[in-house]
Amino acid sequence: MxxxxxxxxxxxxxxxxxxxxxxxxxxxxxxxxxxxxxxxxxxxxxxxxxxxxxxxxxxxxxxxxxxxxxxxxxxxxxxxxxxxxxxxxxxxxxxxxxxxxxxxxxxxxxxxxxxxxxxxxxxxxxxxxxxxxxxxxxxxxxxxxxxxxxxxxxxxxxxxxxxxxxxxxxxxPCCLSEEQECQALAIPARRMQQGDPLRLIFIGRLDSYKRLDWLLRSLAALKAPWQLAVLGDGPRRQAFEALSLSLFGPQAPVRFYGRVDEASKLAQLALADLLVLPSDRCNEAFGIVQLEAMAAGIPALAFQRHRSGMGWVAQLPALVWKQTPEALPAVLERLASDRALLSQLGTQSRERYQQLFARQIWMHRLHELLPHSAERKVSGR
Structure with a gap:
């Protein structure tokens, strides 16, 4: 190396x-x-x-x-x-x-x-x-x-x-910092009760291709109770807030927190049941926020896009769905009504993180990235 x-x-x-x-x-x-x-x-x-x-x-x-x-x-x-x-x-x-x-x-x-x-x-x-x-x-x-x-x-x-x-x-693959990983892995598993609202979290820049509007419209179709925490800021924040108001009224179970520090983000992750990354372009090729959720034992949903790996990052064996915007309302309704499945997905998310994305694994891959043969080329030996 x-x-x-x-x-x-x-x-x-x-x-x-x-x-x-x-x-x-x-x-x-x-x-x-x-x-x-x-x-x-x-x-x-x-x-x-x-x-x-x-x-x-x-x-x-x-x-x-x-x-x-x-x-x-x-x-x-x-x-x-x-x-x-x-x-x-x-x-x-x-x-x-x-x-x-x-x-x-x-x-x-x-x-x-x-x-x-x-x-x-x-x-x-x-x-x-x-x-x-x-x-x-x-x-x-x-x-x-x-x-x-x-x-x-x-x-x-x-x-x-x-x-x-x-x-x-x-x-x-992308990685979390050592401190982020330790803090996320320390979050205990959720204690879910049937009838509790589905607690969702969105983390990201509030811009057009993040498509928070798709998530809001999908939530409008849900029959089960839910709550949504939106973490992040950007040029589309006012438009998204206005859409939330028009869909759900002033008592909407949606809270916009703006840009928050790491401690506040971790506190919100500890309360969440599910992260949704509804980006619609291959510009979103990975979605590091999915790693934050997975390490914390939270399943993440993302769309399958041509030339993007974001749909691959958080795929879980217990949840097979089309990973398309059209399929999002149905999968949200299913997870809101099946707490046992949601708990199982949380366990699988953390396991997938530890098997594929843990910092120790990232370090091993990084050490193989620039081999000794490259060092000989650089020095001219």
Whole structure:
């Protein structure tokens, strides 16, 4: 294993998104320097959410053209490109791709790897067409890198189908921090009584593709009593609150908590029976919140989407359903009325977490990620 590796990503870490969380966990083991473009300029006005022991550098970049930025010449960029340390870049991002290619050209024997977090699902218009062109280009270039890391067997199979070599693609699922895992595993099993309301939890940014509206409309069809805790904030919060009011009135069993700290999130997880991740795009390729729920002994529901592994993450043997938006109301009604099944799913969720996603397993996979053969390439031996 290579002990030190630099990383490059689009946003300023650690942030609150899945990519930033992955970068932080890798850097906590690898060390090195984490370079970012900080497209949203958050480093100028936001305090770091986490104290870190690794270096961070913000690279100057162009103004955003849609979601595309490119790095500008700077001392930090040249330092990253000319270094011979392994470099691990996080995609999708045209700017990150360009910098990885530049580093590969400058030192052809250097270990330069790409972390494929998600396929893009392009929308209409010019920006959507640009996404199609970018994704087609990057898929052609991926075989040129030392390795391609992705988060699930589903994405790995799709990358191989798109032209990557089987031996080049490695699977490293997302993980929880050591502290998060210990706290979640310590939550006792739920004591469920027939007739209690089904306590649901939603955790995520309140944006369009998260489709909290689908969950609210599904709950409107339920006959059994229920409660919903919504954790997170975003541009669609007011719209979702208005929808909740129109569906259920002022006494709705829905509470919007906004962005909460880790302690408050853990307290809400300890009260919940079920997490729902109703995202409708492959941009949501994994859903780390599902790991938080599973470690806490809470089953999670997510949709099966082409080119996304989110439906795979929390699949359980005792619950077979179509994993489609149309099937969500029926499965919620079933779980609300069958407390024994819900309890069984909680036990299976924690078991699946411990067998596939536990930090000890993640560490073992990480140690195999950059083998000694790569170290010899980097040093020129």
């Amino acid at each position: 290579i002990d030190t590796a630099d990383q490059l990503l689009r946003e300023w870490p650690p942030g609150y998104g899945g990519v930033e969380r992955v970068v932080h966990e890798l850097a906590s083991i690898w060390g090195g320097t984490v370079y970012s473009f900080d497209v949203q300029a958050r480093s100028k006005h936001e305090h770091d959410a986490l104290p870190v022991g690794y270096g961070r550098r913000v690279l100057p970049c162009s103004f955003s053209m849609g979601r595309m930025v490119i790095p500008l010449p700077s001392r930090g960029l040249w330092s990253m490109v000319w270094s011979r340390r392994p470099l691990h870049g996080h995609l999708p991002s045209p700017g990150v791709l360009l910098a990885l290619l530049l580093a590969r050209v400058v030192h052809p024997r250097r270990w330069v790897s790409a972390h494929w977090h998600s396929f893009l699902e392009p929308g209409p218009g010019l920006e959507g067409r640009m996404f199609v062109v970018y994704q087609s280009l990057v898929l052609r270039l991926l075989p040129w890198f030392s390795a391609v890391v992705t988060t699930s067997p589903v994405l790995a199979q799709e990358l191989v189908r798109c032209g990557c070599r089987q031996q080049q693609v490695q699977v490293l």
